[in-house]
Amino acid sequence: MTEIASEHRVSAWDGGESPYAASSKKLGMWLFLMSDTLTFTAFLIAYSYLRVANSVDWPRPFGEFSIVMASVMTFCLLSSSLTMVMAVAAAKRQQIKKTVIWLLGTIAGGVVFMILHANEWIELIHEGITPASSLFGASFFTLTGLHMTHVTGGVIYLAIVAYGFAKGKFEAEDVEVSGLYWHFVDLVWMFIFPMVYLLSNQL
């Protein structure tokens, strides 16, 4: 906040105005998340479109066990979002050790999610559902694969931020920006989970 107040002394012609009262890093992350939202929406709509158009012989491989596992995965992501909020709050108070511990908790949540999800993929592939087997396989693996890529990237990103913050290379703001990304990954799963898993029994 103090940064922004002092910036107002600079003339608008020298970049002294800050209409969003947000730093360029944060604004950049928001712009990236906007475009990423549209990518995920396109994949979700593609999945739903194919599902509606082919609903007669659409595979429904998600039994009760899969739903329980998917719920556990949802819980992991939700809780990792909570620890991420704690990490951002600790980083703002410059508590380096606490920040790193909360970030490691977030990473742990992400890794558990990845393991459970990979396990589920392997089971599906053993059942003969592969990206090349059917429309379901293609759209399901594209959608969840893109999400898994984001989780994997997010875990690496958070690890780098945790390391850099502990070394003093990164500021509290960098932790906050990485938090925005992580919450977005969580948010996307909040749509994939009901649309792909919970609606599997229907129609």
Next chain:
Amino acid sequence: MSSDHGNYNRLVLLVWFSLLILTIVEVVLAYQTLSTAMMLAILLILSFGKAGLIIAYFMHLRYERSSLVLTIVPVVAFCIAMMFIMFPDSLRILNQ
């Protein structure tokens, strides 16, 4: 920041807890016998509610300046709405 630190933690915990409850409601709902359209509508409403909670509190957008909110939210909402233009076509294929 330090004075309302405890309050903020409580708020965040409350948001996390409501997200969990909404998820449990969704899972329970998936095993009820409802028409698909009804189920889809309820699940979508709950999901958008969850997304709103995450964006507003976890991603902190509620506390940003409104110019930032107005730059991000309407554009994304409009683009997503536009993407649905071709969706009814899937029903045509289904009923062919």
